[in-house]
Amino acid sequence: MNPSTSSPIPDPTPCERCPIRARALFQVVSEDYIREAQKYRTGQYRLRAREHLYRQNEPAAFAYTLYEGWVLLYRPAGDGSRQGLRVALPGDFIGYRQLHIERVSHSAMALTPALLCGFPHRDLEAMLHDQPRLAVHLANIQQRDMASCQESMLGLGRKRAEGRVAYLLLELFHRMRLRGAAEGNAIAFPLTQEVIGDLTGLTVVHTNRVMQRFRAQGLLHCARRRLEILDEPALAAIGEFDLRVVEAQFGR
Amino acid sequence: MNPSTSSPIPDPTPCERCPIRARALFQVVSEDYIREAQKYRTGQYRLRAREHLYRQNEPAAFAYTLYEGWVLLYRPAGDGSRQGLRVALPGDFIGYRQLHIERVSHSAMALTPALLCGFPHRDLEAMLHDQPRLAVHLANIQQRDMASCQESMLGLGRKRAEGRVAYLLLELFHRMRLRGAAEGNAIAFPLTQEVIGDLTGLTVVHTNRVMQRFRAQGLLHCARRRLEILDEPALAAIGEFDLRVVEAQFGR
DNA sequence: CGGGTATTTGACGACTGTCAACGCCAGTGG
DNA sequence: CCACTGGCGTTGACAGTCGTCAAATACCCG
Numbered sequence: 001m002n003p004s005t006s007s008p009i010p011d012p013t014p015c016e017r018c019p020i021r022a023r024a025l026f027q028v029v030s031e032d033y034i035r036e037a038q039k040y041r042t043g044q045y046r047l048r049a050r051e052h053l054y055r056q057n058e059p060a061a062f063a064y065t066l067y068e069g070w071v072l073l074y075r076p077a078g079d080g081s082r083q084g085l086r087v088a089l090p091g092d093f094i095g096y097r098q099l100h101i102e103r104v105s106h107s108a109m110a111l112t113p114a115l116l117c118g119f120p121h122r123d124l125e126a127m128l129h130d131q132p133r134l135a136v137h138l139a140n141i142q143q144r145d146m147a148s149c150q151e152s153m154l155g156l157g158r159k160r161a162e163g164r165v166a167y168l169l170l171e172l173f174h175r176m177r178l179r180g181a182a183e184g185n186a187i188a189f190p191l192t193q194e195v196i197g198d199l200t201g202l203t204v205v206h207t208n209r210v211m212q213r214f215r216a217q218g219l220l221h222c223a224r225r226r227l228e229i230l231d232e233p234a235l236a237a238i239g240e241f242d243l244r245v246v247e248a249q250f251g252r
Numbered sequence: 253m254n255p256s257t258s259s260p261i262p263d264p265t266p267c268e269r270c271p272i273r274a275r276a277l278f279q280v281v282s283e284d285y286i287r288e289a290q291k292y293r294t295g296q297y298r299l300r301a302r303e304h305l306y307r308q309n310e311p312a313a314f315a316y317t318l319y320e321g322w323v324l325l326y327r328p329a330g331d332g333s334r335q336g337l338r339v340a341l342p343g344d345f346i347g348y349r350q351l352h353i354e355r356v357s358h359s360a361m362a363l364t365p366a367l368l369c370g371f372p373h374r375d376l377e378a379m380l381h382d383q384p385r386l387a388v389h390l391a392n393i394q395q396r397d398m399a400s401c402q403e404s405m406l407g408l409g410r411k412r413a414e415g416r417v418a419y420l421l422l423e424l425f426h427r428m429r430l431r432g433a434a435e436g437n438a439i440a441f442p443l444t445q446e447v448i449g450d451l452t453g454l455t456v457v458h459t460n461r462v463m464q465r466f467r468a469q470g471l472l473h474c475a476r477r478r479l480e481i482l483d484e485p486a487l488a489a490i491g492e493f494d495l496r497v498v499e500a501q502f503g504r
Numbered sequence: 505c506g507g508g509t510a511t512t513t514g515a516c517g518a519c520t521g522t523c524a525a526c527g528c529c530a531g532t533g534g
Numbered sequence: 535c536c537a538c539t540g541g542c543g544t545t546g547a548c549a550g551t552c553g554t555c556a557a558a559t560a561c562c563c564g
Contacts (some may be wrong), residue, residue, distance in 0.1 A: 075406045
């Protein structure tokens with residue numbers, strides 16, 4: 001559980017003005033408005049691997065755009081385990097929460113060194129009022145997350161271990177591919193089997209057995225923080241993975 | 253699976269102008285605006301129990317406010333089973349989907365006779381532009397649904413059968429109670445054990461065994477479409493149910 | 505009263521978790 | 535260069551939760 005010794009609030013260090021356009025959220029807002037707002041409101045944050053961006057029940061002050069690295073969003077469970085909710089990849093929008101409500105419902109931990117742009121909720125709300133298009137876009141982002149969340153519920157409730165793992169791996173592979181980060185049929189892949197287990201509702205031990213079966217059947221090759229998809233049709237069948245759905249959700 | 257014989261599109265019959273204020277979504281919009289918009293845009297729909305409001309992959313044209321009855325939102329699974337996503341109760345907002353994207357990701361079926369207010373997506377989008385407060389409010393509704401969805405993921409991935417069922421029953425009881433629809437520690441409860449199984453990722457048979465154990469232990473009494481909570485503390489412990497969380501999400 | 509729907513029961517087995525231990529590998533420090 | 539350390543992956547034995555199949559019973563509504 002949350003160690004009471006360490007500060008619950010991570011210590012991201014805001015740096016110079018964020019150099020990148022916060023693609024995920026602000027792409028629909030006029031450039032002028034962004035420039036105006038970001039000039040004094042946006043900070044840049046760096047996290048080391050395993051560092052938390054925020055934790056459940058913290059008063060959340062910022063929303064973020066992930067620029068570099070992978071971040072795990074998860075819900076801590078009562079017994080000390082955790083349920084992975086989503087893996088945020090570069091370009092993703094993180095940490096929006098109900099306006100006027102104090103606390104975040106989940107935790108966010110960097111899986112790799114990560115670079116993020118932060119934006120205060122307070123200002124975000126103001127921008128929503130000034131820029132209706134932004135609000136519509138935000139609603140769409142949320143709706144996309146929602147569809148992904150429902151897909152996960154289907155997996156957790158109705159698929160067996162192999163199906164859940166196969167789906168997760170293919171989803172991550174294609175999300176990376178869609179942002180041009182694949183090398184052929186391989187991607188950089190920083191997830192440990194423990195994290196895969198967290199995301200699929202499995203134990204490490206069982207995750208390991210599934211991965212080994214996949215490897216033995218020549219479906220994939222996963223080692224040294226790289227994942228190579230060797231037999232996508234087979235994996236897609238096992239995981240009931242539909243590329244068109246993922247492209248519609250995460251493609252653009 | 254979906255019987256190819258019956259029309260995939262249900263046949264809701266729009267009636268006279270919706271007499272109720274669409275509380276869930278439009279409560280923040282000026283009364284004048286609502287009157288203006290609803291005068292010619294909103295229709296009323298009636299469903300019988302088991303009738304579908306819409307089905308997955310249908311081109312969705314409407315969003316709805318549920319006025320009377322219970323509606324099950326679910327994702328059909330490949331093997332003909334289904335994963336329940338959420339139970340919509342009177343007052344809930346249903347069916348918003350990504351603007352500009354054609355198809356709904358899930359299905360919605362009435363569990364009881366139901367009465368709904370429909371609102372075309374096209375007009376909703378226009379209203380979002382005109383009424384920024386509405387957009388913020390919509391984002392909040394979505395965020396609330398998102399938190400509920402994450403809670404479900406935690407349950408499906410990390411709790412065992414008894415915990416999932418206990419949580420579901422308490423959640424539904426308190427959601428009904430919060431809208432004044434409880435009689436003491438009992439509510440009208442139209443869910444069959446099959447639907448409970450759909451929502452908790454269990455089979456009917458196992459759901460039945462869990463329910464019987466609860467009954468044998470004197471934790472609840474469930475029969476004749478009524479649910480009575482006899483030992484809430486025990487159920488809350490089993491389901492890791494936190495009333496404050498649910499009140500924060502569904503209260504108001 | 506009859507037919508369909510919902511609940512219940514039993515036997516059986518598979519999937520997955522638990523516990524405990526071992527091995528591999530990279531980074532670190534001597 | 536080597537020993538040490540911690541993280542991660544791997545293995546085996548075993549238990550139990552939960553699914554499957556099949557059938558009987560209870561309930562509801564026309």
